[in-house]
Structures are given as C-alpha cells and as structure tokens.
Amino acid sequence: MLIPIAPPDFDVDLYIAYATTDNFTGKPVYRRAACYLHPDAAAALACAIDLAARQGLRFRVFDGFRPSEAQWALWRHTPDPEFLADPRRGSPHSRGVAVDLTLIDQDGRALDMGTGFDAFTPLSHHGAAGITREAERNRMLLLGLMTAAGWDFYRNEWWHYQLFHARRYPLLSDSAARTGLM
Numbered sequence: 001m002l003i004p005i006a007p008p009d010f011d012v013d014l015y016i017a018y019a020t021t022d023n024f025t026g027k028p029v030y031r032r033a034a035c036y037l038h039p040d041a042a043a044a045l046a047c048a049i050d051l052a053a054r055q056g057l058r059f060r061v062f063d064g065f066r067p068s069e070a071q072w073a074l075w076r077h078t079p080d081p082e083f084l085a086d087p088r089r090g091s092p093h094s095r096g097v098a099v100d101l102t103l104i105d106q107d108g109r110a111l112d113m114g115t116g117f118d119a120f121t122p123l124s125h126h127g128a129a130g131i132t133r134e135a136e137r138n139r140m141l142l143l144g145l146m147t148a149a150g151w152d153f154y155r156n157e158w159w160h161y162q163l164f165h166a167r168r169y170p171l172l173s174d175s176a177a178r179t180g181l182m
Contacts, residue, residue, distance in 0.1 A: 066093035
C-alpha cells in the first residue's frame with residue numbers, strides 16, 4: 001500500500017510535473033497531480049521534512065511513485081539511460097521508493113540549483129562544474145538533508161533521491177498501486 005504525500009500530513013509543496021506540460025515530454029503523462037510513496041520512503045521523507053524545517057526550508061515535490069506505464073511513456077519519448085531507468089529493469093520511482101524534489105524558502109521561492117528539474121544535461125549531475133557557487137551550495141544542502149534522512153542519491157540528477165536497496169521493492173503498475181494516476 002502506498003501512502004499519499006500531501007499536506008497536512010506532509011508539509012510539502014506539490015508541483016507534480018508529469019501532470020503538467022512542464023516536463024521534458026511537453027505534455028501531461030499523469031491524469032491527475034498526486035504523489036504517493038511506499039511507507040518506508042514516506043517515513044524517510046517525513047524525517048527530511050523535519051530536518052529542512054529546522055533550517056527554515058521546505059520541499060517542492062515534482063514526482064514520487066511513477067507507475068510502470070508512465071515509465072514506459074517517458075522511455076518511449078526519450079530512451080536515455082543517463083537520465084531515465086529502462087522500464088524493463090524498472091525505476092525506483094515505479095517501486096514507490098524514489099522522490100524528485102527541490103528546496104523552497106518559507107515564501108515558496110525555489111532555491112537556485114543551477115538547472116531546472118528534468119534538465120537532461122551534465123550540468124544536472126551532482127558535483128557538476130559550471131554552476132554558480134550559490135547553486136552548488138544549495139545542492140549540497142539538499143544532499144545533506146536527504147542523506148541525513150536516510151536517502152541515497154542518483155549522481156546524474158540533483159533532484160532525484162531513492163531509498164537504498166530500491167530494487168528489493170516490487171515494481172508497481174497504476175492498477176496494482178490503485179493510484180489512478182494514468
């Protein structure tokens with residue numbers, strides 16, 4: 001069973017990019033904007049939310065559970081293994097144990113991370129040269145908060161975090177997860 005990630009239970013700003021045209025496909029992939037996570041991932045996110053709040057920050061969530069059907073749609077559009085998991089192997093998102101997010105201040109302004117979400121460029125990599133010092137500092141802050149809360153990171157995407165040993169969780173379709181995203 002997946003846990004809905006939404007206020008008031010989770011103090012996050014939801015901007016589910018794949019329910020909008022504001023993603024690399026240029027069109028909505030999900031029928032509706034919602035975020036779900038496996039209970040283990042939801043607990044780790046709650047911990048990260050608490051740590052961020054101590055710094056006067058919040059999270060803007062772009063994606064959580066991504067049904068296998070959505071992973072296939074993304075892969076058909078852009079089959080780039082540097083930035084997308086091959087759906088034949090499965091994505092940590094399709095297991096409910098990955099989240100895409102950024103940090104925002106108390107006024108809801110996103111901190112500068114050097115690139116936008118889903119920017120499929122080497123500038124999106126952790127440790128990338130060519131971004132501002134402020135963006136590098138903000139990425140390190142995000143990395144510190146998430147890893148302190150028990151998350152692993154994906155080296156090619158500053159916005160992507162997943163639980164360690166993500167592949168031990170089963171792949172889920174939209175119907176199996178009963179999320180109604182597709």
